[in-house]
Amino acid sequence: MELLKVTTLNEAQDKILSALEKLPLRIKKVESLKALGFVLAKEVKAQEDVPPYSRSTVDGYALKASDTFAAQNGEVILKEVGRLLIDEVSDKTIEDGETIYVQTGSFLPHGADSVEMIEYTRSFLDDVAIYKAIAPLENVIEAGDDIKCGEVILEKGTRLDVENIGILVALGIKEVEVYEPFKIAVISSGDELSPPFKEIKKGKIRDINTYTLSLEAEKAGLEVIYTSLKKDDKKELIKTLEKLKYEADIIVLSGCSSKGEKDYTSTVFKELASEVLFHGVAIKPGKPTLSAFDLETKTLLVGLPGNPLAAFLMFKLLLEDGLGKLFKQAEKRIALAKIKENVSSNSGRATCLLVDLVKAGEDLLALPLYTKSANIAILSKAKGYVIIPENKEGLKEKEIVEVVLK
């Protein structure tokens, strides 16, 4: 049995990120309204102010604030020289002693620098009595207060969320340049695996990884171009991957352990790729994870354990982590919590510990979830996970831990 030369989780993550950085970026245009989840290939610079003109934030009287200062000692009388509906614009410039009635959202007339709320006024014919002194800019949003013309409002590499689409809409930007999603192929291999939706023979179990990893890949913004369940037949597998590496940017292969060969996937990857990035990661669960990169076709190959929970977590820890760093997508959601009890872990190897979170007064407690079988069912009970680094021996009760939320 070949002894695995293991890599730390951080090293593995760095290598995956470097490989992702080498994948070809293809640019295309999409309509802003259909750009949710895509990554910007070019920064977005505002070509106009938002709002495009100064606006009132209240119903009331637009005026020069200096005209209201005397109201500290009693009312001030101004002359109403106009009324503006919300979508009306006036060419009139307000002079000292003058005011124009405006609505919430109205264009702020020229010459005015503030708006007196209607509650502090009384009007009679053309006269408006002002009862409160206000400061310049009071109850006004200035042109460009939200977004300034020329400002870089969304950086290149941003994965667009709903709020980002809102910004594009606010700026009237109809389409944006984005990267085509990386193409991924997801393969499960193992003689013990059966397609899930038929009767299974004794000795077989259902293939889960093809489905969970594909769905998770789509969530991570990847395009799944191929999925398949294979027998552990090295020659056949290599033939399939030889073709796939010209089409896919990333190939994920889980399982391959049914022949009892510990270096099965490694042999396959060596046939296909110019460089093995790492072979074994010092983490529990997920140790038999490996990766290679083919320089000619620019393909990242990732070999994951057959165990569905370990495969799923390593997919998150390596590929989702890497994509998150490569693109400025929503950062990982982190909560600091106190671990509820002592947790042991082997030094020399990191542990990915699933936890539930429970509020206890001013504390947030992280409850370790243990499972003998490491089945995927436990993941749906977890709120997140804690990484115990390889240079740390376990956790002490009440110790503060960083929980990465699902």
Added chain:
Amino acid sequence: MELLKVTTLNEAQDKILSALEKLPLRIKKVESLKALGFVLAKEVKAQEDVPPYSRSTVDGYALKASDTFAAQNGEVILKEVGRLLIDEVSDKTIEDGETIYVQTGSFLPHGADSVEMIEYTRSFLDDVAIYKAIAPLENVIEAGDDIKCGEVILEKGTRLDVENIGILVALGIKEVEVYEPFKIAVISSGDELSPPFKEIKKGKIRDINTYTLSLEAEKAGLEVIYTSLKKDDKKELIKTLEKLKYEADIIVLSGCSSKGEKDYTSTVFKELASEVLFHGVAIKPGKPTLSAFDLETKTLLVGLPGNPLAAFLMFKLLLEDGLGKLFKQAEKRIALAKIKENVSSNSGRATCLLVDLVKAGEDLLALPLYTKSANIAILSKAKGYVIIPENKEGLKEKEIVEVVLK
């Protein structure tokens, strides 16, 4: 001006939830592999054990643990009576003194209760020397350890995530009964609003809410059946909504303030619905939010402010909160943090405070994000929000707050 009778945020949330509970639930079948994001209309009960039979978790020798106890005082010799590949099953029952070689994942032969790791054995012809005493069940996953036959593994009302789909696949469940998504219509109304992707006239601003609210509604699992930008023309609006209430379960109407009438939406809703649920919510931003329910057509009407940030937050605080409670979807992600500075708020009214989160040693700091204009751009800088309740006057520096993560 009609004085708004305001409702607290909690009261408003309760009323929205009660209304959502009255909406008609329509059931349909979907393939499990296409069920992501749907809500289960029926609990899922396991019809078989996972794994379906006891399995070895290591490569080694299946045996009776009692046979290894003597290994504490030196080696024990057992007789190898078979070898199993990962997908092979044996009818043979292991007797005292016998062992069968198995692989990680192999079926555990009858009579065996544990597996000795190969590292602690040596074999010569049919003899296997055992060097370590092990306990019953060591290195074994029993049938049903992951999921027990008969167990309710997913409750009715669960919104299905990737891990849940993994569970369905593991159980060989090909299709599930889910609720058809609620149908929602999203309308922006305001004379000052223009469609976003053309030149806008002075005095106009671009409509954002139609787009941000629709995209957010889809994220929340709703089906958007209608979106439109309208003028503030009460008769026209009522005509449109009269028709829509027979098709939509939820109608969201934002804006309607361009005529300066504070009770514009309320008048519209009173024409359409049998009951006004609330009119004004004691929260900043989002006060001019109201809701009504039409018993005949079972339609929930929600009127949101025109301000894009306020509209977006109130959509989350009312509809997403309510749907989250109605269905057992992923709970809100919460982080406890220390507020970085004093924050003032008006008592008598809740505040929805946007915050960024920064780690500082063992502390997680929540940095308040202020904006004069309350534009949606600020939301893309926020990591989440803190609700300061209406019966609390502000926050004190270093106070622990609950941050609802985006």
